Each structure stands twice: as C-alpha cells, then as structure tokens.
Amino acid sequence: MIRRRQVLASTAVLAAPAIVAKANAQSAFDWKQCKGQSIEINFQLSPRGDLVRHHIKEFEALTGITAGFEQIPEQQQRPKVAMEMATGHPSFDVVNVGMHVQKKLVETAHWMEDLRPYLADKSLTNPDFDFGDFSKPSLAVATAADGSVNVIPSNQDLFIVFYNKELLAAKGFTAPPKTYDEMYAMAKALTDPSKQIAGFVGRGLKNANVVLFDNILLGFDQETVTPDGKKLLTDTPAAIEAGKWYQKIMRDCGPPGNIGFNWNECQTTFMQGRAAMWWDGIGFSAPLLDKNKSRVTDKVGFAPVPAGPKSHNAATFIEGIGIPKAAKNKKAAWLFVQWITGKDMMNEQLRAGAGTPPRLSCYGREDIVKSSAFPKEWFDTTGISLKIARPGLPVIVPVTEFRDTIGAGLTNIVGGADVEAELKKATEAFQPVLDKANAG
Amino acid sequence: MSATVAMASGPRAYGRRYWVFAVPAALVVLLVILFPWIFTIFMSVHDWKVSGDTPYVGFANYAKMLHDQRFIGAVWRTLIFTAASVIAPLVLGVWAAVCFSSNFRGRGLARTLFVLPMMATPVAISLVWTMMFHPQLGVLNYLLTSIGLPPSTWVYDGSTVIPTLVMVETWQWTPLVMLIVLGGIASLPTDPYEAAVLDGASAWQMFRHITLPLVMPFIMVAAVIRIIDALKTFDTIYVITLGGPGSASETVNILLYQTAFAYYDLGYGSAMVVVFFILILLISMLLLRLRQREDLR
Numbered sequence: 001m002i003r004r005r006q007v008l009a010s011t012a013v014l015a016a017p018a019i020v021a022k023a024n025a026q027s028a029f030d031w032k033q034c035k036g037q038s039i040e041i042n043f044q045l046s047p048r049g050d051l052v053r054h055h056i057k058e059f060e061a062l063t064g065i066t067a068g069f070e071q072i073p074e075q076q077q078r079p080k081v082a083m084e085m086a087t088g089h090p091s092f093d094v095v096n097v098g099m100h101v102q103k104k105l106v107e108t109a110h111w112m113e114d115l116r117p118y119l120a121d122k123s124l125t126n127p128d129f130d131f132g133d134f135s136k137p138s139l140a141v142a143t144a145a146d147g148s149v150n151v152i153p154s155n156q157d158l159f160i161v162f163y164n165k166e167l168l169a170a171k172g173f174t175a176p177p178k179t180y181d182e183m184y185a186m187a188k189a190l191t192d193p194s195k196q197i198a199g200f201v202g203r204g205l206k207n208a209n210v211v212l213f214d215n216i217l218l219g220f221d222q223e224t225v226t227p228d229g230k231k232l233l234t235d236t237p238a239a240i241e242a243g244k245w246y247q248k249i250m251r252d253c254g255p256p257g258n259i260g261f262n263w264n265e266c267q268t269t270f271m272q273g274r275a276a277m278w279w280d281g282i283g284f285s286a287p288l289l290d291k292n293k294s295r296v297t298d299k300v301g302f303a304p305v306p307a308g309p310k311s312h313n314a315a316t317f318i319e320g321i322g323i324p325k326a327a328k329n330k331k332a333a334w335l336f337v338q339w340i341t342g343k344d345m346m347n348e349q350l351r352a353g354a355g356t357p358p359r360l361s362c363y364g365r366e367d368i369v370k371s372s373a374f375p376k377e378w379f380d381t382t383g384i385s386l387k388i389a390r391p392g393l394p395v396i397v398p399v400t401e402f403r404d405t406i407g408a409g410l411t412n413i414v415g416g417a418d419v420e421a422e423l424k425k426a427t428e429a430f431q432p433v434l435d436k437a438n439a440g
Numbered sequence: 441m442s443a444t445v446a447m448a449s450g451p452r453a454y455g456r457r458y459w460v461f462a463v464p465a466a467l468v469v470l471l472v473i474l475f476p477w478i479f480t481i482f483m484s485v486h487d488w489k490v491s492g493d494t495p496y497v498g499f500a501n502y503a504k505m506l507h508d509q510r511f512i513g514a515v516w517r518t519l520i521f522t523a524a525s526v527i528a529p530l531v532l533g534v535w536a537a538v539c540f541s542s543n544f545r546g547r548g549l550a551r552t553l554f555v556l557p558m559m560a561t562p563v564a565i566s567l568v569w570t571m572m573f574h575p576q577l578g579v580l581n582y583l584l585t586s587i588g589l590p591p592s593t594w595v596y597d598g599s600t601v602i603p604t605l606v607m608v609e610t611w612q613w614t615p616l617v618m619l620i621v622l623g624g625i626a627s628l629p630t631d632p633y634e635a636a637v638l639d640g641a642s643a644w645q646m647f648r649h650i651t652l653p654l655v656m657p658f659i660m661v662a663a664v665i666r667i668i669d670a671l672k673t674f675d676t677i678y679v680i681t682l683g684g685p686g687s688a689s690e691t692v693n694i695l696l697y698q699t700a701f702a703y704y705d706l707g708y709g710s711a712m713v714v715v716f717f718i719l720i721l722l723i724s725m726l727l728l729r730l731r732q733r734e735d736l737r
Binding site: 408 | 490491492574575576577591593594595596597598601681682683684685686687698701702703704
C-alpha cells in the first residue's frame with residue numbers, strides 16, 4: 001500500500017543524504033553564511049508544501065538557519081498573504097505565490113523583492129543554481145514588465161486527462177482520446193447511468209470550472225482576454241463553441257450533481273472507479289495511486305489533453321516562491337528560496353510526484369523515472385504537456401472575480417442554460433470590473 | 441455609613457468620585473468594538489483596495505448596492521434561508537421540548553443524544569455532511585435508494601441547495617431551541633393543567649391554550665437567538681457549497697467575504713457589512729419589541 005505521504009517520507013529518507021552531500025560538496029558556496037538566523041515560511045497546502053515539510057530539517061542542517069513553516073489551504077492563503085502584504089508587516093520571510101492568480105496583483109502593488117541582485121551576487125547564489133534552466137513560460141510569469149524578478153518559479157501545473165484503463169477496455173477502447181470529438185464520443189459510449197458510471201467528470205462549480213473551460217477554449221486557439229489584458233474574449237464565436245462542447249460533455253456524460261463539483265469531488269468520483277475520464281491538473285495524481293484512498297491504483301492512465309479543432313494546448317498554472325520587500329531576514333530567506341528551487345529539490349519534487357518542476361533539466365532522466373512511484377506514462381504525459389503548455393488564466397488583477405463571474409455563467413450552462421446568452425451576460429457583467437481594474 | 445454618604449451626595453457625585461474605575465472597561469469597548477466599527481464605516485465611503493490609493497467616494501458604494509443584482513439576490517437568499525432556518529428548528533424544538541418534558545424511560549440518555557449536534561464544531565460537521573451529500577458516493581443517496589426512493593442531488597443543484605443547507609442548520613440548532621423551551625416548560629405552574637384535566641381538556645387543547653401561551657416568551661428568546669445566528673451563518677455555507685452551485689446559496693455573508701477578501705474590494709465589502717449590520721439590528725429590535733409586548737400581555 002502506498003500513501004502519498006509515505007511516498008514522500010520514504011523518498012525523503014532515501015534522497016536526503018544525497019542532497020545534503022551534493023550541497024556540501026559545493027564548497028565554493030557558503031550555505032552557512034546566515035547561520036543562527038530564523039525565517040518564517042508561508043506555503044499553500046499542496047504536495048509541494050508537504051515536500052518542504054518533509055525536507056525542512058535538511059535545509060536547517062545545511063544552513064544553520066531555523067525555519068518556521070506554515071501551510072494554509074489556497075483559498076485562505078491568498079487573502080492572508082494579500083492582507084499581510086498590504087499592511088507592510090508580513091509575518092513571513094518567504095512566501096509561495098500562485099502566480100496564475102496573483103501575478104498582476106503582486107506586480108502592481110510592488111510587494112515582492114526584486115531577486116535579480118540576489119541572482120547576480122556570487123556570494124549569495126550557488127554557482128550551480130542555473131537560472132537559465134527554468135522554462136520560458138515560467139520565467140515569463142516570474143518576471144514583471146519592468147524586468148524585475150518577483151519569484152523563482154517552483155511548479156508548473158499542467159492539465160492532463162486521467163483515464164480508467166479497465167473501463168475503457170471494457171468498451172473496446174485501447175487508447176485515450178486524441179481529439180475533442182473523439183473524447184466526447186468515447187465519454188458518451190462509456191456513460192452508464194444504471195451502473196453509476198460517468199464517461200467524463202470535470203469541474204462544474206463556479207470559479208473552479210473556469211480553468212477547465214479555459215483549457216477547452218485553448219483548443220479553439222483562443223484565450224479569455226486579449227494579450228493587453230483589456231478586453232474579454234469570453235463571448236466570441238470560439239468561446240461559444242467551447243461553451244457548447246463543455247455543456248454537452250458535462251450534461252451528456254457527467255455524473256449527477258456535477259454542477260457543484262470542484263476538483264475534489266471529481267477526484268473522489270474518479271478514484272472510486274465511477275468515472276472513465278477526468279480532465280484536471282497533474283498535481284492531483286498522487287492520491288490516485290494511494291491504495292488507502294483509491295480503487296483505481298492499478299487502472300489509472302495518464303494522457304495529454306486532447307487536441308481541439310484548431311490547437312492542441314495544455315493549460316498551465318505557475319507557482320513561484322519569493323521574498324516580501326518587508327521581510328526581516330532577506331538573505332536567509334534567499335538561501336531557502338534557492339535551496340527549494342535548486343536542481344536537487346526540483347528533481348525530488350518530480351520523483352515524489354509532488355508537482356511538475358519548471359526546470360528543464362529535471363526531465364528525460366531515467367534515474368528519476370526508475371525511482372519514482374509513478375509510471376513512465378506519467379512522465380511521458382508531463383513531457384508532452386510541457387511542450388504544449390499555454391497559460392490557463394488571464395494575467396489581470398481581478399482574477400478571482402473573473403473566475404466567479406464567468407464561472408457562474410458556466411455553471412448555468414452545465415445546468416442547461418443557453419450558452420451564448422450566459423457567456424454574453426457574464427462578459428457584460430465582468431468587462432466594467434476589468435476596465436476599472438485597468439484604470440487603476 | 442458609607443452607603444448613607446453615597447446616597448446623600450447623589451449619583452453624580454458618586455460618578456465623579458469613581459469614574460476612574462470605569463476607564464479600563466471603557467477603553468476595551470472603545471478599542472474592541474467602537475474602533476473597528478468606525479473604521480469599517482470609514483472604509484465604506486472610500487474606494488479601498490489592498491494596494492494603491494484609497495480615494496473618498498462618498499456614498500457611491502452604498503448606491504452601487506441598489507443596482508447590484510448579485511447583492512440583491514444575496515439579500516433575498518439570506519432572508520429565505522434565515523426564515524426557513526428559524527421556523528423549522530422552532531417548530532421541531534418546541535415539539536421536542538414537550539416530548540422531553542414528559543417522563544419516560546431513558547429520558548436522560550435521549551436528551552443527551554438529542555443535544556449532541558449542537559456541541560459539534562460547525563466546520564467539522566459541515567465537512568461530514570459534504571461527504572454524505574455526494575450524489576454518487578454519499579451515504580444519504582445510498583439510504584434513499586435502499587428504500588426505493590430516487591437519489592437527490594442535495595447541495596449539487598441550485599433548486600435543492602437552500603433546503604439542504606436549512607436541513608443541516610435545523611439538525612444542528614433544534615437542540616438549542618429545545619433546551620430553552622424545555623427550561624420554560626419546567627418553570628410552568630401545575631395548577632392550570634390540573635384545572636384543565638378536571639374540565640376534560642384534551643392533550644392538544646392543554647398544549648394549545650396553556651403550554652404554548654405560557655412558554656411564548658421563551659420561544660421568542662429562542663427565535664431572537666436563532667434569527668441572529670441564521671442571519672450570520674457563514675461557516676456551514678462556506679464549507680459545504682462556497683455559495684454555489686453558481687450563486688444559488690450565496691448569502692450576504694458569503695458575498696461580502698468574497699468581495700472583501702477574494703476581490704480585495706474592501707470599500708464595497710465594508711459598505712455591505714454596514715448595511716447588513718443595520719438589517720440585523722432592525723430585525724432584532726423588532727423581535728425584542730414583540731417580546732416585550734408578549735410579556736406585557
């Protein structure tokens with residue numbers, strides 16, 4: 001029986017000596033330069049946070065820094081971070097920022113320390129750190145328009161398709177779907193209400209559903225807002241087509257009540273073998289292989305999202321780790337940031353299935369694949385998805401309000417409302433909010 | 441002797457002599473209650489965001505509420521949710537109190553079991569209910585289908601979400617009403633009942649014409665507490681539905697939390713708090729007035 005935490009704990013034990021030994025071997029760099037100092041670290045509750053918690057003692061042993069660590073669910077962490085930053089007295093020296101939601105906010109508010117001077121200072125940054133190793137999309141998200149680097153990218157979540165091999169095989173399907181049309185046809189064939197089997201499960205709940213819709217829309221080669229972040233594109237012909245496809249797969253092939261499903265309800269449904277396919281973030285993979293939670297551990301398959309009529313893209317959501325301008329111990333904080341986003345810990349993140357690192361050097365390594373609890377298919381899916389990754393949310397300040405407003409329309413669409421009318425209504429409701437935000 | 445001196449010098453002189461003793465309490469009230477209120481009102485007349493300028497906008501935030509369909513919808517949902525979450529526990533609580541006031545074997549154990557939901561943490565029980573409501577995997581649909589009834593979508597459908605949330609509230613807070621009314625019933629005199637029995641009154645007639653009028657002040661107390669509690673309900677709704685599906689269970693509390701802490705529009709959120717506070721105050725005053733009238737009768 002493998003539990004996610006056991007996987008993390010056991011891999012931590014196996015990997016710890018190697019990580020510490022390698023770090024110590026870099027004798028040119030003084031990891032002990034802030035010995036005796038203390039830092040406070042604030043993370044979102046996620047497998048990445050669990051990874052930090054399991055390895056934090058190694059960081060303390062390496063640097064002599066005492067690290068306080070706090071993990072909060074993202075829906076509470078985001079407002080907490082924003083409020084504390086706004087007061088100018090945050091309680092943390094290091095913070096985990098969901099850049100897909102808060103990029104524009106942290107940039108306009110100038111809350112974060114520009115990390116360029118730290119990266120340029122050889123006495124502060126390990127020569128092995130290699131900032132050029134990070135993927136271009138992740139660096140674009142980490143860097144503001146003025147060139148300042150607000151965070152170091154720490155995770156690049158990707159949307160993929162989880163599928164139940166046994167259910168697919170029972171209906172004669174030998175491979176996951178390659179296109180939207182194929183996915184709908186398969187999902188329809190796999191849906192069996194008498195056995196309470198849904199062909200497809202996906203997010204229907206307001207706010208949460210927007211990321212799924214956004215990914216579907218990417219298949220029509222369109223995003224939700226113009227590149228300058230000024231005009232909504234959520235009522236265009238492509239958006240309406242995407243809405244119709246979302247509506248038909250959710251209504252014809254989804255489980256009852258999917259109108260109120262967030263990722264956790266989808267995950268539970270899939271883990272209990274009640275859904276044949278689930279379109280969501282790769283970061284939710286680990287519990288599917290946990291025999292204490294999942295009934296599909298030996299049946300789960302991983303595949304890139306299908307190609308849309310005009311484009312083939314996996315929505316990506318990038319997190320980063322940074323230092324608030326008002327942090328008390330910035331040098332010690334920087335040592336933590338470069339340790340957790342360094343090559344060793346990023347490799348460990350991938351191997352433990354705690355996330356998909358934005359470092360390119362992590363991929364294509366046989367040693368990681370062999371020592372991981374995840375199958376090769378998972379790594380192949382990750383590699384392909386990284387190549388077709390495209391931002392899943394617009395870079396605007398009011399991201400949450402955008403998700404709520406458009407998401408309410410999408411929920412109505414899943415409920416059977418007219419797609420065009422709902423998308424136009426939601427677009428009209430949110431455009432003034434976006435205009436006001438852009439006006440400053 | 442000292443009492444005589446104090447009396448002789450009058451209450452004003454007493455106040456002048458001992459005002460210093462009231463200062464700590466007054467300071468606490470000022471800091472903990474008054475200051476947040478004044479600051480909330482101050483924010484409500486500004487375009488207050490988490491970053492940038494906070495220009496004065498007068499009553500613009502209040503005016504916006506009049507045309508904000510989402511806010512108006514939330515007010516209606518709050519009132520509907522409150523009405524249902526008060527009436528159902530009141531009816532069931534009074535009924536339970538009458539049952540528990542009579543002597544029967546195992547009454548103590550039954551009372552203890554009955555009040556257990558009230559002792560549970562709302563967030564914890566909300567999480568348990570959420571699992572039970574799952575349309576495919578929840579135990580509630582398993583029980584329904586086991587006895588031949590069709591499954592429900594519970595909180596996963598706009599048409600059933602409010603009644604389902606009211607069911608959770610009723611389950612948790614009926615014991616509170618029962619306890620208050622039970623205390624009232626225990627204090628009632630026995631004479632009217634003896635006279636009624638001699639006159640040949642039925643159990644229903646005794647309840648309708650003796651018990652109910654006599655315990656009405658206690659029911660009013662329970663109603664006031666429940667109304668204030670139901671209007672303020674946040675944790676249950678936030679944990680179970682987050683105001684969804686869509687906006688089907690978005691009450692004013694949920695909306696103002698979202699506005700202030702998810703959209704970071706603290707000015708508009710503060711204006712909602714002020715309006716909502718006035719609403720609660722008016723309803724509470726109305727109920728207290730009704731109770732006073734009941735007492736006088």
